[in-house]
Amino acid sequence: MTGFGLRRSTIAMLAPSVGPIAVFVLLPLLLTLWLAFQRWSSQTPFSTATFVGLDNFREIFGAGSVGSDFKRALTNTALYSALSIALILPLSVLFGMLIHQARPRGATLLRTILFATYMVPMIAVALVFSKLYSPTEGPLNQVLGLVGIGRQPWLSSPSSALVSLVILNVWQQVGYFTVLAIAGLTQIPDSVYEAAKIDGARGPRLFVSITLPLLKRTLVFCAVIALINAVQVFEPVALITQGGPVGATNVVTYHIRRVGIERAQGGLGSAMAVTLLLALVVAVSAVFAAVRKEKQR
Secondary structure: OOHHHHHHHHHHHHHHHHHHHHHHHHHHHHHHHHHOOEEOEOOOOHHHOEEOOOHHHHHHOOOOHHHHHHHHHHHHHHHHHHHHHHHHHHHHHHHHHHHHHHOOOOHHHHHHHHHHHHHOOHHHHHHHHHHHOOOOOOHHHHHHHHOOOOOOOHHHOOOOHHHHHHHHHHHHHHHHHHHHHHHHHHOOOHHHHHHHHHOOOOHHHHHHHHHHHHOHHHHHHHHHHHHHHHHOOOHHHHHHHOOOOOOOOOOHHHHHHHHHHHOOEHHHHHHHHHHHHHHHHHHHHHHHHHHHHHHHO
């Protein structure tokens, strides 16, 4: 086969998979990048867009109401992501070790149940948790009342609304990351643990000196995926809190919808989307840079 023929056959084989990616991922991405530098109403055709340079970015980071709202949403997103990762990673390792090392009866069934929570659509999870968090008839407050604890505001208080959404996210995601943790634990040879026990390592020291270092790659992967998932949070906010109370749960994805669709400020919404993408790229790059730096020590 000639070089030209090989090239044609390669293109023909890649086209069914690369084509949809180009149409549904790359094209919208390029369009968003272009609109970020335009003043455009989402209720008008693209031909009405006017180039304004960096004005959209100056406005979303400015001292005005647009800038303050966006920076609040960015802070909420960062806090939501950090809390989610801080809870998901330890819990997934804990559950993973329980299932992998203790090997309780029904371990396969328990693993299936944990993973099944991840398969439940976020919309359904949000609707169920909205009932659980109900201040009057919600089961959570009813249980707290039985043990003498007063009703909690959950979603109606600015100090607890975002944390309540984090708990919802952790419940839905922890099963998936537990399965990943179990996969990482199975890659650690039993001989390593046996040698460590001969040297006198037991309990927490065995975990800190053996399990945690050898599980580092899995944890880094889990952290990156959990970060990407957390940054994209939308359904719970849209269905339960609508960004409230007092903007406490107004995350960037929901704020982009507000600005770009409800207020028809497509240029500003696109600038916010590009900023979120860049922030995510920087955060993920920082994680990998920290891992590489530690390897070089």
